[in-house]
Amino acid sequence: MIAAEKSLGLTADCVDVSYENKRLIQFKPAFGGGIVARISSRTKPEMATVRPGMFKKKISNSNFDVETIRVEDSGEYEVIKTDLVESKFMPVNKAAVVLGIGRGVKSRADIEKVVKFCEENHIAAGASRPVVDMRMMPRQTQIGITGTSISPDLYVAIGVAGMDYHMAGLRYAKTILAINNNPEAPINHLADYVCNCDAVEFINRISTDHQ
Numbered sequence: 001m002i003a004a005e006k007s008l009g010l011t012a013d014c015v016d017v018s019y020e021n022k023r024l025i026q027f028k029p030a031f032g033g034g035i036v037a038r039i040s041s042r043t044k045p046e047m048a049t050v051r052p053g054m055f056k057k058k059i060s061n062s063n064f065d066v067e068t069i070r071v072e073d074s075g076e077y078e079v080i081k082t083d084l085v086e087s088k089f090m091p092v093n094k095a096a097v098v099l100g101i102g103r104g105v106k107s108r109a110d111i112e113k114v115v116k117f118c119e120e121n122h123i124a125a126g127a128s129r130p131v132v133d134m135r136m137m138p139r140q141t142q143i144g145i146t147g148t149s150i151s152p153d154l155y156v157a158i159g160v161a162g163m164d165y166h167m168a169g170l171r172y173a174k175t176i177l178a179i180n181n182n183p184e185a186p187i188n189h190l191a192d193y194v195c196n197c198d199a200v201e202f203i204n205r206i207s208t209d210h211q
């Protein structure tokens with residue numbers, strides 16, 4: 001509303017921003033997440049909103065007053081019924097521990113085992129984009145620049161390569177454990193701990209040990 005009132009450009013829901021040559025560069029997924037566009041505004045001040053979780057909150061030292069404005073109900077709509085959609089998937093951005101399923105986990109049966117393990121242990125099950133695109137996990141579990149940005153205490157990446165677009169959603173993960181059978185996988189250089197082993201072996205081990 002402020003941008004419209006002041007006739008300023010606004011890039012909403014950015015996944016990142018940077019400051020280059022005195023310009024605010026705004027990064028925003030476009031074309032259904034097919035690209036991440038670099039946007040700079042033609043108007044000043046440049047305005048952008050960022051997606052939740054993309055940055056850590058900073059507490060300002062300055063004293064300022066905050067005015068909270070409540071929007072009045074226009075009375076032009078009516079809530080007929082509210083149904084909460086049940087989901088067995090814990091929100092990935094609310095959990096202390098997240099298990100991320102990558103394309104290295106190849107079968108639905110193995111994904112089910114991970115999901116069940118998560119359900120029973122109060123852990124969130126997440127996924128990389130290809131796994132979501134293949135409809136093996138629901139869209140709300142996607143971690144990354146065009147998914148959700150998470151900040152768990154522990155992220156266990158099972159069969160995840162560690163590509164930039166995925167890792168952008170893990171900026172604030174405290175500890176990353178990578179389970180990958182390729183010693184050269186990029187995630188091995190980004191994780192705190194690496195287990196060079198087969199994803200299925202790992203999944204079977206955690207499922208059995210848990211029983």
Ligand SMILES: Cc1cc2nc3c(=O)[nH]c(=O)nc-3n(C[C@H](O)[C@H](O)[C@H](O)COP(=O)(O)OP(=O)(O)OC[C@H]3O[C@@H](n4cnc5c(N)ncnc54)[C@H](O)[C@@H]3O)c2cc1C
Binds near residue numbers: 103143159181
């Ligand atoms: C604009 C854009 C936005 C994107 N946004 C996102 C996003 O938000 N989130 C996201 O995740 N991706 C996103 N991507 C896709 C991203 O670039 C990568 O392609 C994707 O993250 C790779 O997923 P992956 O690691 O599961 O699969 P792969 O790249 O296929 O990696 C699989 C990994 O599993 C390992 N592996 C294979 N078999 C086994 C086994 N048996 N045991 C153990 N390890 C094994 C392999 O060594 C490999 O490292 C985006 C891409 C674009 C272009």
